[in-house]
């Protein structure tokens with residue numbers, strides 16, 4: 001893969017020729033794949049656009065007929081010819097109108113179906129990507145891909161493409177009709193194709209850069225907004241409002257400048273097209289007028305020619321408008337297709353080894369780990385954890401405790417060596433089995449929007465309310481939940497449903513208890529709870545641990561004491577390994593940490 005594959009080149013504006021080609025091909029392929037599911041509808045739409053435009057193109061021809069053939073016969077009292085042309089005109093008008101209406105309905109259905117597919121694809125794909133991707137790609141960017149980029153595409157698909165195709169077909173047909181009426185005038189009109197082509201070329205080259213930049217700057221605007229609002233507590237705590245204002249104004253100003261640049265480009269394109277169109281009409285009129293004087297051209301034909309020439313240039317202006325949205329959407333498609341090109345780094349095995357029941361024995365052998373292409377974080381180590389053992393992992397900040405936990409949850413794969421659960425290498429276990437047997441309770445104890453019961457039930461989809469209550473009782477969460485305004489049905493995002501951090505932890509314990517995994521990983525919250533809450537959480541924790549294998553990133557002395565074994569991690573290495581009593585008795589790091597803890601308690 002190119003070094004620019006996926007989202008790696010997202011912020012580049014000036015791409016090399018080959019890179020531009022690659023990115024463009026990727027974008028069009030995505031659009032083609034989306035359109036591919038709509039083939040029958042597309043075929044119908046094509047028929048509709050061709051027939052309705054044929055009917056529209058007939059108008060000037062019928063007028064020429066009426067003037068040069070129908071009207072002279074009226075003088076002789078014969079109204080039939082005028083009647084026929086008039087009737088044909090009405091028929092053409094009805095056909096053009098109704099088919100155009102049908103065409104618009106069809107294109108709307110196609111574009112909405114394509115957009116829905118793309119929206120779902122982007123969501124599912126982003127969700128499927130490994131944690132490694134999400135830890136590097138900011139949420140602001142993801143939001144901008146899913147919102148402003150898809151919105152730009154929606155604008156094109158909703159109207160742009162149908163108008164673009166319809167206008168294109170209409171221009172070609174009208175041009176043919178001009179040639180049919182008078183090929184010399186046809187040539188005059190055709191000559192304008194050259195400056196128009198040059199004009200579009202000029203616009204395309206410049207607007208491509210401006211629109212690409214627009215996507216990048218728009219993502220930064222959204223990113224800056226999202227970061228400020230999601231970190232609003234820190235913003236207030238550090239009085240960052242002023243500096244955030246300045247930073248946001250700068251980015252929003254860049255976005256404004258970019259929009260002005262794109263409007264300026266369009267401001268050259270559209271008037272130039274109008275000018276060329278008017279000159280062409282004048283040329284056809286002047287030359288046709290002289291030829292009428294010479295008796296070479298009928299008045300009706302000239303009227304029809306003027307009508308047709310005028311109509312050729314009307315959609316050209318529309319085309320310019322939609323070309324602009326096409327350029328903008330292409331830039332968005334570049335970004336979205338880049339995101340979709342990203343592949344998960346942690347992949348599910350094609351042929352997983354079954355792991356129906358797990359005891360929960362873990363074993364690292366010759367394991368080495370580093371994030372992405374970065375430095376080695378965990379140097380080569382072996383670690384065997386028998387089923388049912390409770391391990392407390394302690395160590396300084398940045399030592400590698402969470403990294404160890406993330407490896408067991410398979411958020412990341414080892415760089416080399418193996419990790420097995422009950423003797424089965426972790427990368428050969430199906431995602432479903434892994435999800436069932438290994439559960440991680442994270443520090444933030446995240447609650448999803450919904451009721452308390454729904455949040456607990458996440459541990460076991462389809463769990464009955466009795467099971468949910470049983471789990472809550474087991475970890476000591478039942479009392480506070482029943483005291484909430486609507487008990488288990490309280491919405492955690494609504495007023496009154498807001499729970500404290502200790503209560504959040506208890507809910508997440510209940511969730512994990514219900515899941516009943518063989519291996520439990522627990523990143524203990526660092527925030528200190530008040531003594532009664534701490535006790536409640538501790539009791540809940542003890543029930544939760546039961547006799548499963550547990551790895552706890554411990555921040556509290558009380559937690560370390562309930563562990564069978566303590567691992568001290570330092571600088572990516574396991575430097576001490578033993579029972580709490582053994583380690584306290586020795587003169588190592590844990591003994592020192594323990595002393596400090598004890599002193600802090602007094």
Ligand SMILES: Nc1ncnc2c1ncn2[C@@H]1O[C@H](COP(=O)(O)OP(=O)(O)OP(=O)(O)O)[C@@H](O)[C@H]1O
Pocket residue numbers: 135371374377395396397398399400401402403404
């Ligand atoms: N996603 C990541 N990408 C690159 N490096 C990372 C990533 N996450 C952690 N690291 C690095 O890995 C090392 C170990 O981090 P880890 O989060 O495992 O430490 P920790 O012991 O859990 O610390 P803490 O107690 O502060 O949570 C650190 O040097 C950190 O900078």
